Amino acid sequence: MSDQRSLVPHVAVRLENVTQRFRVIQERPDTLRELFAKFFRHQVSFHDFDAISNLSLEVPSGQMLGVIGRNGSGKSTLLKIIAGVYRPTAGHVHVEGSLAPLIELGAGFHHELTGRENILLNGLLMGYSKEEMRAREQSIIDFAGIGDFIDAPVKQYSSGMHTRLAFAVATEVDPKILVVDEILAVGDASFQQKCFARIDKFRKGGKTILFVSHDTAQVIEHCDRVVLLDKGSIIADGEPAEVVSFYKSMTEPEMATAQ
């Protein structure tokens, strides 16, 4: 959850010395029996690790920020902190304006409910009103292009239809900030194009976009600025092309050894 402190208007997202610590318990006791057993035998062993450590970041409103880094560098954790899913262990998070998280699209979908019912439920989960969702229902259905399937239970959808509907719901609600976590890897080429067209429209409309991707070409093409994460810290921040080439110089030796 974000602090409601007043902000300089042009900053959309600000993180100050944010740390997200995870306690990794080796074989976390899932039941009381295990807990007691381990407690009395002093077997509860764990270690703490910082998925994000002392990270500060400011994203001006209207910027499209790319976030790159290796697996486990903290990209998704960072997005989840910004989206308010995690409350960080330390530090402050300020988010100005409505935010639509596109993290594992369709997470809020219930498989037994129809697409139409899910549109409403998903919108309400993101904090929009029933009235707003009803007003946008038709354009969501149109963008997703799933036709009569809208009144069928979501479990009958193909994964592509699932993603298209989820993307449509998340973006049609007109958020100020869009958080995109590698979701565009799914869906066919024409839908990807449609998504990027919409993301570009968002950019032109002055929205802030945080974009995680492994596709460095996409990042260079679309982002205004790129940050490179490594072990929970930002190790490079700047021009997309420069940061990407730095990232490549960092990973290429590894890839060479792998081959």
Add this chain to the structure above:
Amino acid sequence: MLGNTALKELILSTYRYRELIWELALKELKLRYKRSVLGFLWALLNPALMMAVLTIVFSTILRFNIPHYAIFLLSVLLPWTFFSQSLSYAVDCIVGNGELIKKVSVPKLVFPVAAVVSNIFNLLLSLIPMALLVLVMRHPFYSTWLYLPVPIIALVIFTLGMTCFFAAANVFYRDVAHILQVVLSAWFYFTPIIYALDFVPANLRWLFRLNPMIYVINGFRLAIYYGMLPSRQSIAASFVCGTIALIIGCAVFRKYQDEFVFYV
């Protein structure tokens, strides 16, 4: 102090997310009756059939020295069923919505509230066959039925508090859901539901009076079976118990809600 902020948060987020809570509750009901031929009618048929069975059993096989025993029993069995069903179903509401909690920032309190709301629907519907039974058995239909909203409110407050507590505890230890079943069945027999408090040996009654549930359900039996209103002390006791349960439940829930995402 702690209780105050917890209650305030409960009220604020319930109000702010009322539409979401309503849709979540509707979703639960839809799913409960989906794919059944009779659909929502089951919400009515289920208590009606249960009442029919109990009435037959207690008027032919097991006969107690209580006139219209079925009404005597059902008048408090209905609120008890609401309580135990809400709890057994809602204990899982955070864990069951884990995938959602991991991806969307949403006040976690909406889940236990929605779970209880969907069960209120069942409770209210079960009053219809209850009224029919009263008519069929030619038991007097008392005007004290109009008083029922008061014990219903106390019952809902109490249930919500317990729900928040157990739903939060279950996130960290999944044993809670199993323990709850045992607790509920013991609690059922130690509450004057199938019997009256008068049946309990006089020297043990003080012990039974420590059971908060006794005050919470008392109003139902008085209003439906006896046609009486509970004493002021009894009403006060039911609301005090409800509020204490709600404050503790909410405070515990609130204290740990930011941790849920790491354990679901």
